[in-house]
Amino acid sequence: MRTAVVLFTRDLRLHDNPALAAACANAERVVPLFVFDPVLAGRSPNRDRFLHQCVADLRALLRDRDSDLVVRQGDPVAETIRLAGEVGAEGVAAAADVSAYARRRERRLLAEGERHELSVRFFPGLTIVDPGVLKPGGGDHYRVFSPYHRAWLAAKWREPVALPKKVPLPSGVAVGRLPAEPAGESPDAARGGETEARQRLRGWIGEVEHYDDGHNDLAGDRTSRLSPYLRFGALSPLEVAHAALGKPAHDPFVRQLCWRDFYYQVAYAFPEIGRKAYRRGATEGWQDDDAGFRRWAEGRTGVPIVDAGMHQLRREGWMHNRARLVTASYLTKDLGIDWRRGQNEFYRWLIDGDLPNNSGNWQWVAGTGNDTRPYRKFNPERQRERYDPDGSYVERYA
Numbered sequence: 001m002r003t004a005v006v007l008f009t010r011d012l013r014l015h016d017n018p019a020l021a022a023a024c025a026n027a028e029r030v031v032p033l034f035v036f037d038p039v040l041a042g043r044s045p046n047r048d049r050f051l052h053q054c055v056a057d058l059r060a061l062l063r064d065r066d067s068d069l070v071v072r073q074g075d076p077v078a079e080t081i082r083l084a085g086e087v088g089a090e091g092v093a094a095a096a097d098v099s100a101y102a103r104r105r106e107r108r109l110l111a112e113g114e115r116h117e118l119s120v121r122f123f124p125g126l127t128i129v130d131p132g133v134l135k136p137g138g139g140d141h142y143r144v145f146s147p148y149h150r151a152w153l154a155a156k157w158r159e160p161v162a163l164p165k166k167v168p169l170p171s172g173v174a175v176g177r178l179p180a181e182p183a184g185e186s187p188d189a190a191r192g193g194e195t196e197a198r199q200r201l202r203g204w205i206g207e208v209e210h211y212d213d214g215h216n217d218l219a220g221d222r223t224s225r226l227s228p229y230l231r232f233g234a235l236s237p238l239e240v241a242h243a244a245l246g247k248p249a250h251d252p253f254v255r256q257l258c259w260r261d262f263y264y265q266v267a268y269a270f271p272e273i274g275r276k277a278y279r280r281g282a283t284e285g286w287q288d289d290d291a292g293f294r295r296w297a298e299g300r301t302g303v304p305i306v307d308a309g310m311h312q313l314r315r316e317g318w319m320h321n322r323a324r325l326v327t328a329s330y331l332t333k334d335l336g337i338d339w340r341r342g343q344n345e346f347y348r349w350l351i352d353g354d355l356p357n358n359s360g361n362w363q364w365v366a367g368t369g370n371d372t373r374p375y376r377k378f379n380p381e382r383q384r385e386r387y388d389p390d391g392s393y394v395e396r397y398a
Contacts, residue, residue: 049184057193130266219392
């Protein structure tokens with residue numbers, strides 16, 4: 001075709017971007033587009049800021065290739081169709097997603113594309129193995145991680161696509177201005193963008209062989225901290241996996257990437273994962289304790305490791321995974337407060353907060369999700385003794 005629009009959503013990168021690569025390979029002219037959606041804005045000042053930084057970096061990278069990013073504000077479907085009409089596009093390419101909102105957006109875009117005689121295609125890239133591809137016998141998705149992990153390891157992964165040599169933007173397109181960068185709330189939050197993401201990946205990937213021994217060390221902070229970049233697609237999870245596979249003792253880290261895929265296929269099959277208990281027959285007798293919830297949210301419980309985790313969350317817009325488990329367990333199993341309230345508090349602050357992983361892990365801890373031991377409880381003091389024995393993490397944050 002002569003002209004194609006590429007709608008960026010949660011794939012804010014040039015490397016291993018199947019939608020962008022397909023458009024560049026099959027169209028003479030390519031119009032990259034990002035639409036700031038007011039429906040998704042305002043849920044987290046931290047994520048709003050990180051998203052803006054990712055979009056700004058994407059525009060800069062495209063300009064380095066003698067192209068540009070068209071920026072619009074409004075309904076993504078309406079703006080995509082409008083831009084396609086302005087540039088005379090014959091097709092639209094975008095990345096597939098799993099949330100209920102994203103899938104409604106996809107259905108609307110397909111319908112509007114058909115109405116305007118546009119070819120609309122959705123491409124992989126959000127996960128390593130596409131949600132819905134791996135299915136157990138007699139089921140639509142895997143409910144337990146271990147058999148999914150075995151199937152995931154045995155699956156044929158797609159090959160990463162090459163960085164396009166050029167993104168030939170038509171002349172005369174009004175690209176629009178970026179809005180002002182939002183302030184955010186967490187002063188020490190990581191900066192967004194593919195440039196930052198790839199620097200972090202290069203700087204950390206040599207530590208993969210020490211991941212198994214170090215990733216639970218709260219004070220050591222030896223996790224990758226790549227999750228925000230995966231959440232916004234500033235990094236391809238497939239590229240991260242391939243980078244890790246080239247290093248010794250990579251299995252524990254790659255297993256975590258599989259957990260990410262696992263929750264995406266759960267959310268694909270159960271879109272209400274953020275609102276309803278996933279496990280059939282789950283008992284939900286939660287306490288109505290507003291004061292207890294506020295003390296937990298503000299890091300004033302008096303339990304040092306819990307308070308440290310919540311202070312790290314507010315300061316950095318991120319929390320160590322071990323601390324996430326401990327703080328979530330304390331809210332649901334010690335205070336007896338609804339996991340949804342905790343999930344929403346995390347959503348407010350986390351720059352890596354997304355539906356599949358945030359909701360899936362909260363339900364796992366609360367005993368309403370995929371955990372085969374729903375009554376599991378994390379004892380805060382034992383967790384501190386084991387993972388912060390000298391108190392460095394608590395001292396740093398609480």
